[in-house]
Amino acid sequence: MISAAITGFATAFSLILAIGAQNAFVLRQGLLRQHVFALCLFCALSDAILISAGVLGFGWLVTLNPNFPTIMALGGAGFLIVYGAIRLRAALSGQSAISDVPEQTALASVLTTAAALTWLNPHVYLDTLGLIGAVSTGYEAPAQKLAFGIAASFSSFVFFFSLGYGAQFLAPLMRTARAWQALDLLIALVMWSIALGLILSVF
Secondary structure, three states: OHHHHHHHHHHHHHHHOOOOHHHHHHHHHHHHOOOHHHHHHHHHHHHHHHHHHHHOOOOHHHHHOOOHHHHHHHHHHHHHHHHHHHHHHHHHHOOOOOOOOOOOOOHHHHHHHHHHHHHOOHHHHHHHHHHHHHHHOOOOOHHHHHHHHHHHHHHHHHHHHHHHHHHHHHHHHHOOHHHHHHHHHHHHHHHHHHHHHHHHHHO
């Protein structure tokens, strides 16, 4: 069980570690110190649901509809292009620096964006339902499979809460408009590169 747990944690953590649209959004909200706990909890729970589905063998849902990957890819790409444009506009305006009392964003808006970045991203299905689900098949004993799934899900909680609250240590460096311009530009480029990858995967 220990070996299965270690493998589950390491597999999930390595997949989520790469810089992506969801991670960039969590980082930004962490810097703003707005709705960090709710956002991290939402992202971690979303991952846990998908990981559990993959480990329990529901990966067939992804291939149930032959057009599902294409629909998800184009829908996700469209959202990422729009969100990237929003961040580019913020970078060009130069008005995103953290003030002593930053403008508050509604929790519903933050969670809606997080939901889109999570559930409209085909890569998350590949990682959780596909890759993690495939690795879990190496453990046939129910106890080992359970340990694998719990550890893999726990890695998401560790990662997102570390990213969200760890970002606050960078806040002193992000009090200038130029620093936020650079971050928003980086986020826009990340969003668009992922969108391009999704579009190319379809065509």
